[in-house]
Amino acid sequence: MDLDVFVTAHSAEWDRLEALLRRKRRLTGAEADELVALYQRTTTHLSLLLSTAPDPALTGRLTSLVARARSAVTGARKASWRDAARFFTTAFPAAVYRLRHWWIPTAVLSLTVAALLGWWIAAHPEVQAAIGAPEDLRAMTRPGGEYETYYSSHPAAAFAAQVWTNNAQAVALCLVLGAFAAVPVLWILFQNMLNLGVGIGLMSSAGRLDTFMGLILPHGLLELTAVFIAAGIGLRLGWTLIDPGPRTRRTALAQEGRTALGVAIGLAAVLFLSGALEGFVTPSGLPTWARVTIGAAAELAFLLYVYVLGGRAVRAGEAGDLATPDREAPLPTAA
Structure with a gap:
């Protein structure tokens, strides 16, 4: 030419x-x-x-x-409030609902492990001695001890922000590390359940399990649910690497990875509420029954949100992925 x-x-x-x-x-x-x-x-x-x-x-x-x-x-597509509304009313609850068969068993097994660890620690003084010196354990479990003062040791707003940041990091790690054969997710989950089991065991051995549960439940119900959802979806992401199903492995990982990223954003909002409960409700002067009721109400509201909005969206064909115009069309593949 x-x-x-x-x-x-x-x-x-x-x-x-x-x-x-x-x-x-x-x-x-x-x-x-x-x-x-x-x-x-x-x-x-x-x-x-x-x-x-x-x-x-x-x-x-x-x-x-x-x-x-x-x-x-x-034209360049710009994000709008409509996208945010779609995410919180459709995509996020649909993703959590669709993957409930992963995070619900994760929650049940994890809480069982925490309960067994708590029983083992409470029933065996030698295990308690391995955790700490008797005077240190008494300082932790006595009335006004470290377990109780922990939640009021810092200004409520700063404490809530710190809790939110720490929990969001743990949730993000569960979701991101799921791609690495899910082993890191199991380790993070075990560490969380070990901490819970130690608290149950030590406070139970001191005859103050009711006090401990009164401190944990107001924020812990929602907080642990977020952790279990993140761990379950992280495990699902790791399993996709092994068994992508009828999709190509690349397509399956792309879809589940986008879903995991969206869930991480949604759980950040859930953990923000949990951190607010831990910073303002748990250390408040409200009666124990009132604090637990607030935490239970927040947990029930979240589960209804997932099962009502998420269930409706999944039945309508939503999978929790990006909207169709925002993702590339899959190439046809031979069966």
């Missing part, structure tokens, strides 16, 4: 396309049609140039021109 002849033949079209792209006012219907036609022709010109006579300067100009024209033709 003679490059000079090619440029002479088509430079007027490129100049016209550039002029249309520089227009400040809204294009008329005829100008918009012309812009689309020139964009298509220039794309073809760039393809021919790259395959036959890749002149760097001309290639750079046409590449920039095609990119600008494509942006003008297709």
Whole structure:
């Protein structure tokens, strides 16, 4: 191809396309049609140039021109409040509901492990001695001890922010590390249940299990639910790597990874509420029954949110992934 002849033949079209792209006012219907036609022709010109006579300067100009024209033709999609509303009313609860068969068994098994650890510690003084010296354990479990003062040791707002940050990091790690064969997720989950089991065992051995549960339940119901959801979905992500099902492994990991990312964002909001309960309700002067009732009400509201909105969305075909226009169409594959 003679490059000079090619440029002479088509430079007027490129100049016209550039002029249309520089227009400040809204294009008329005829100008918009012309812009689309020139964009298509220039794309073809760039393809021919790259395959036959890749002149760097001309290639750079046409590449920039095609990119600008494509942006003008297709438009850039902007996030809106409607996207946020769709996420919290449809995508997030649908993802949590769809994957309930992973996080509910995770919750049951984890709480069973915590209860068994608590019983083992409470029933065996030698295990308690391995945890700490008797005077240290008494300082932790006595009335006004460390277990009770922990929740009021810092200003409520600062404490709530710290709790939220720590819990959000744990949830994010569960979701992200699920891709690594899920082993790190099990370790994080075990560490959480070990801490809970130690508290149950030590306070039970001191005859103050009711006090401990009164401190844990107001915020712990919602907090642990978020952790179990993150761990369950992290395990599901790890299992997808092993068994992607009828989807290709790449497609399955992409879908489940996007879902996990969305769940992480949604759980950050859940943990924000849990942190507020831990910072303001747990150490408050309210009676134990009132504090536990507030925590139970928050937990019930979240479960209803997941089962009502999420169940409805899943039955309507929602999977908790991005909206169809925001994700690439899967390529057809042979069965």
